[in-house]
Amino acid sequence: MQNFTPFSSLAGGVLIGIAASLLLVASGRIAGISGIVGGLLAPRAGDRAWRLLFLIGLIGAGLVMAAITPSGMTASPRALGWVAAAGVLVGVGTRLGNGCTSGHGVCGISRLAPRSLFATATFMAAGVLTATLLRWLGAVS
Numbered sequence: 001m002q003n004f005t006p007f008s009s010l011a012g013g014v015l016i017g018i019a020a021s022l023l024l025v026a027s028g029r030i031a032g033i034s035g036i037v038g039g040l041l042a043p044r045a046g047d048r049a050w051r052l053l054f055l056i057g058l059i060g061a062g063l064v065m066a067a068i069t070p071s072g073m074t075a076s077p078r079a080l081g082w083v084a085a086a087g088v089l090v091g092v093g094t095r096l097g098n099g100c101t102s103g104h105g106v107c108g109i110s111r112l113a114p115r116s117l118f119a120t121a122t123f124m125a126a127g128v129l130t131a132t133l134l135r136w137l138g139a140v141s
Contacts, residue, residue: 020106023054032103033058034094097123 020031027050040051066073076083094100097119099108104123108116 016102016106017110020102020110024107030103030107032099032107034091034100035103093123 023029023031029050031054036051036054039047040055043051062073078086090100097104099116099119101120101123104113104116104119109120
């Protein structure tokens with residue numbers, strides 16, 4: 001592993017957990033990014049503002065991070081086509097799995113939801129298998 005930063009990773013995980021917990025306690029909503037974005041694409045009355053503010057906060061935090069430590073924000077080493085294909089596959093997977101890593105992995109597991117436990121185990125196993133296969137084929141280093 002290169003550039004492993006356990007303390008920064010731990011701090012980031014704690015902040016994600018606190019934010020997800022606050023959203024759940026304050027509004028009863030799950031901090032699943034695919035659900036939040038999906039709700040913006042097909043909004044219900046009175047449901048758009050909080051979703052938009054949540055996404056603005058995510059983007060704003062990234063911009064603040066880029067301004068504070070620009071070296072920590074690097075471009076993908078993969079070609080744009082690979083990144084776009086990966087994004088499409090992730091989008092299809094979130095629809096099939098009825099949620100994303102943030103919804104199932106952070107919020108669902110913390111609530112001990114059986115569906116989220118199974119979904120998280122499934123997408124983690126698929127990720128490990130895909131990465132192993134791509135390395136074995138020499139597609140990634």
